Amino acid sequence: MPFFPTHRRRMRWLLPLTAALAIAAIGLVGLRHFERTSIASEAMRAQTQLHLHGEALQALIERHRVLPAVLALDPDVRAALSRANLGKPELDRLNRKLERVNGVAATSTLTLLDRSGVALAASNWRMNRSTNVGNSYQFRPYFRQAMHEGSGTFYAEGVTTAMPGYFLSEAVRDDTGKAVGVVVVKVVLRPLEQTWADSADRVFASDSHGVIFLSSHRPWRYLTLHALDPGVREELQRTRQYTQLPQQQLQHAPGTALRPNQQRVQLADGDEVIWVSQKLPQQQWTLHLLRSTAASTASARSFAGALIASLIALLLLSYGLWQRQRLARLRERSRHELEQLVEQHAQELRTTEDGVVHAAHAADYGESASLQHLPQGVCVVDAQLNLVAWNRRYIELFRFPPGLIQVGRPIADVFHYNARRGLLGPGPVEEAIERRLNHLRSATPHMHERESGDGNVIEIRGNPLPDGGFVTSYTDITAYRNAARDLRSLADTLSLRVSERTHDLAGAKREAEEANQAKTRLVAAAVHDLLQPLNAARMFLSALRGRLTDAGCRDIADNVDNALTAQDSILTSLLDISRLESGALEKRVRDFPLEPLLETLTIEFGILANARGLRVHHVATTAVVRSDEALLRRILQNLLSNAVRYTRSGHIVIGCRRDGEQLRIEVHDTGTGIPQARQQEIFEEFRRLDNAGSEEPGAGLGLAIVDRIARLLDHRIGLRSTPGRGSVFSVTLPRGDVGCSVLPVNPPEEAQVxxxxxxxxxxxxxxxxxxxxxxxxxxxxxxxxxxxxxxxxxxxxxxxxxxxxxxxxxxxxxxxxxxxxxxxxxxxxxxxxxxxxxxxxxxxxxxxxxxxxxxxxxxxxxxxxxxxxxxxxxxxxxxx
Structure with a gap:
């Protein structure tokens, strides 16, 4: 055989290789085409989605645009600004009017400014620390625009509340047409971010300077799209539009233009996106939407893959047809050669057939070697019921004497021999023998067991042979029967033991439950007795505080009161844990709206947070949940308390997100964070992190109570945390019926003197x-x-x-x-x-x-x- 392949063999490999290269080239070209087409189509869909976001933003602003113009014509407002000095009753009446209007219009804040820019009245006049009343807003562009042009707009963070919003202003004019003041409406746009966050796209808005002020991706908020000029920075600092001047830029590589306002961009984190933009001329803003190209690229790869698969299938089909024709020719040649070989061997087979048949007959008579490997005893009789074959095991089972078992001996003689030894059982011997012979004559299969006097059990199976005759097998199953009997006895013993152990376990369980109840009663009594002197000390302290005139003594009394309150909280937590473990705490589950609870908790913990220099706010919601309102309040109170305690600076946010058929309430903080390795142990009793960052006393029971109440309500507690950046605690619970009745909220009673x-x-x-x-x-x-x-x-x-x-x-x-x-x-x-x-x-x-x-x-x-x-x-x- 030559070393180098022939021309035909070279062609056999060259053609498939050429076809494979052609298919790869077609697939690459198709992939590029499908990818461009898919991304262009996805960009158009993204542009449409961005247009819808823009209309929603405009609709929210337009809903409140007419409000300042209407209030500017209100007689009470005009009269108040026309007078030089207003008394407290007039100011209170004006504040309440703005409060009522703000409640109906559902805006953030309504403020009335005089001609010098000082706030005379505001809808948030009841909030002592964050009220607008008394502050000067002359530096704000919306005030200057309204005084000179009649109306104005401006997006900025609030001076007192630090809550950003879009300000709409309208000049209030006297009878001569002179501007005597300004009505300002603040519209909060932050809820739009939550709506944007529900989609997979990243949506954000930038102002005329390129500063991102609204974003579904929170880390991008207050980044810039390009470097700010010194003049722009001076303007932002003068108008105090943002609390801190934006410093960092949104990092991305220069993109490839697709259409006007559409480009393909590589972000700093490696994601490739479709970036579409839309101008909002009225506000001089730009709305942006970033959509990942992953879906488009995957779709293009799928199309290209389908094209390549089709071409490969066509190539394989062609190759298969060619191979089929080639194999058909080979089969025809091989058939002719086989016919010749068969003819040659046929004669040889006919010559050896007689010798094989003779050898087979010889092996089938007497003590057959072909039956020796079987574990059963076997005997074979012919159609005349004479013995023709058997194995050694058959003779061993029945202990036949030498010479009894021979070829041609009638099987009836063997039955008579066994009958004399009592192996055929009780009853007439002849009837037993005749019954067995009839079985053999009728060629009927049978199976039965026989137990001898020494306790051995033999299973007997009989089957007819095709050419007449009968084969019978005898198996010694004594060991199997003994094992089955032992197993039944063992099963009875085990059943009895299981019953006894079940009875013992039931008694132990009953004793454990009684001990647990006794422990609960003991803890309740102990906590009650411990709280008695503490409560007495607090009331003594309250009575003493009224008699103290020295400020230093009152501070000491306040510190003592705080220490007693902390001890009181620890004992109450211990009592709660005891009641939760014993099952004594009942749950009353119903459907109720979530917003009043979140609003109450925000106000409650906002006072504590403000004293620490923190901010607490919540994201408004219309959700209805199904839970126990009192127990859910306990969960959220503990989560908010931990967030305030372990946050040194920044803010705390509580809000909710949809999670399929459930709702997830989240508490975000900017605290010290919790390492991954220790996130599980903080839910155990008396466990606090060494680096928690809190100097307040605490026993580490808050999260243990949260975990137990959540298990009682079948709610799920979640935790995400990054050390140094903060934590997110969450509780997931079912959504309720939106048509449930809302309980009226009683107004707070006035303080009694x-x-x-x-x-x-x-x-x-x-x-x-x-x-x-x-x-x-x-x-x-x-x-x-x-x-x-x-x-x-x-x-x-x-x-x-x-x-x-x-x-x-x-x-x-x-x-x-x-x-x-x-x-x-x-x-x-x-x-x-x-x-x-x-x-x-x-x-x-x-x-x-x-x-x-x-x-x-x-x-x-x-x-x-x-x-x-x-x-x-x-x-x-x-x-x-």
Whole structure:
């Protein structure tokens, strides 16, 4: 055979190689074409989506554009600006009017500026720290535009609230047409970012200087699209448009233009996007949308792959047809050669056939070697029921004597021999033999077991042969039967043991549950007893604070009060954990709107955060959730408390996102963050991070309570955190029915002054002398006449028909008797029931329910004394 391939072999390899190169070239060209077409089509869709975002932004602004013009024509507003000096009643009336209008129009803030730019009235006049009233806004462009041109617009961060918004202004003119002031409406655009964030695209808006002020991707906010000129920086600093001057640019490589306002850009993080833009002439803004090219590239690759696959399939089909023709020629030649070989071997086979048949017959008679490998004993009889073949195992099983088993011996002789040894069982011998012979004659398959006197069990199977005759196998299954019997005995024993262990486990479980309940009762009693002296100390401290005149002494008293409050919180948390573990805490799940809860928590923790130099705000929502409102409040309070405690600077945001059929409430902070390795252990009791960054005392129980309440409500707690940048805690819960009834929110009651309790006759029944004494001092400082303050026996002895009090402060747990059980005895002696307030350290929801049912008051001893005073004032005035 030659070393170098022939011309035909070279062509056999050259043609497929050429075809493969051609297919690769076509695929590459197709890929480029499909990719350009797909990206162009995706850019058009992105441009359409950006147009919709622009219309939504314009609609939000236009919804409030007419409001300042209407208020500028309001007679009260014009009259207020025309007067030189306004008294407090006129200013209050003007503030309330702006507050009502702002509530109806659902804007952020309404402000009325005089001709010098000072805010006379504002819708947020009730917020002491962040109100606009009294601040000068002369430097703002919207004020100067309105005074000179009649109206103005400007986007900036608020001076007092630091909340960015779009300001719409309108000049207020007197009867002569002279501008005497300006009405300003602030429209918050930040909610649009949440809408943008729901899509996979990155959407942001830039002002006329190229500063990004709205963005669905938060890290891009306040970046610039290009370097700012010194003049622009001076203007931004003069107008205080942004709290900090933008310094960093949005990094991206120069793009490839597709169409006007459309380009293909490589971002700094490696993502390739389609960048489309749209001008907003009215605001001199530019709206941008960035869409990833990954989907377009994948689509193009799919089309190119399909094209290549089609060409390969066509090539393979052609190659297959050619190979089929080639194989057909080879088969025809091979068939002719095989016919010749078959003819040659046929004669040889016919010659050896007689010898093979003779050898086969010889092997099938007597003790056959072909049956020796079988574990069963086997015997074969012919059509005349004579023995023709058997194996050695057959002779061993029945212990036949030599010479009995021979070729041609009738099987009936073998049956008679076995019958004499008692192997055919009880009954007439001839009938048993005849029955077995009939089985063999009828050629009927059979199977049965036979147990001998020595306990051995043999399984007998019989089957007819095709040419007449019968084959019977005998298997010794004694060991199998013994094992089955032992297994049944073992199964019975195991079943009995399982029953006994199940009974023992049930008893152990019952004892564990009883021990757990006893532990819960012990913890509740211990916490109650520990809280008693703490509550007494707090009331003594409250009574003492009113008598202190020195500022330093009052600061010391405040520090002591804060320490007692922290200790009180730890004990309450321990009680909550105990009740959660024992299952004593009941849940009341219903559908309710989420916005009032988030708004209340924002106000509640905003005061604490402002004292630390932090900001707390929430993203407004219309979502309805299904949960226990009180327990969900506890979860969010603990998350917000941790966020405020461990955040040194920055802000805290609480909001929600949709998660399929569920809703995820998130608390974002800019605190110290939590390492990945330690994110699980912070949910354990008494675990706090060493580098938490908080100097406040705490026992590390807040997140443990959050975890247990979430498991009780079947909510999911999540955590994302980056050390040095902050954390995001979340709770995922089901969405509720949007048509659920919304409970009315009661307006906050006005603070009561101490004089409203003057002359109120009060009793205090508490088994702790320190609590009784502290309560007496506190009530007397409020002007009450405390006619009795003591324990149960003293109260029973002091009760007379002529000394029924106006108000009765009643403890719950007092030795062998409870406050609600004692009250009927006192009422029977008095002849009437006074106003009752359950004043207790118990945190049992059933007590609150009992108080509501019987029209009593309920105040926890851990609550601030102001809450007790407000409730007493309300019940005393109602009784009067």
């Amino acid at each position: 101490d004089s409203l309790l003057a002359g109120c006759r009060a009793w205090c029944i508490d088994d702790d002398p320190r609590i009784s004494l502290a309560t007496r001092l506190l009530l007397e400082r409020w002007g009450c006449q405390v006619e009795f303050s003591g324990g149960v026996e003293a109260a029973q002895a002091a009760t007379r028909p002529d000394n029924v009090p106006d108000l009765l402060l009643l403890d719950v747990r007092m030795g062998d008797i409870s406050g609600p059980d004692l009250l009927p005895q006192l009422v029977e002696c008095w002849g009437s029931e006074p106003g009752v307030i359950l004043f207790t350290a118990e945190q049992d929801p059933d007590l609150r329910q009992l108080a509501r049912e019987r029209n009593w008051g309920y105040v926890s001893k851990q609550a601030r004394t102001a809450a007790l005073r407000a409730l007493m004032t309300h019940l005393y005035q109602r009784g009067s």
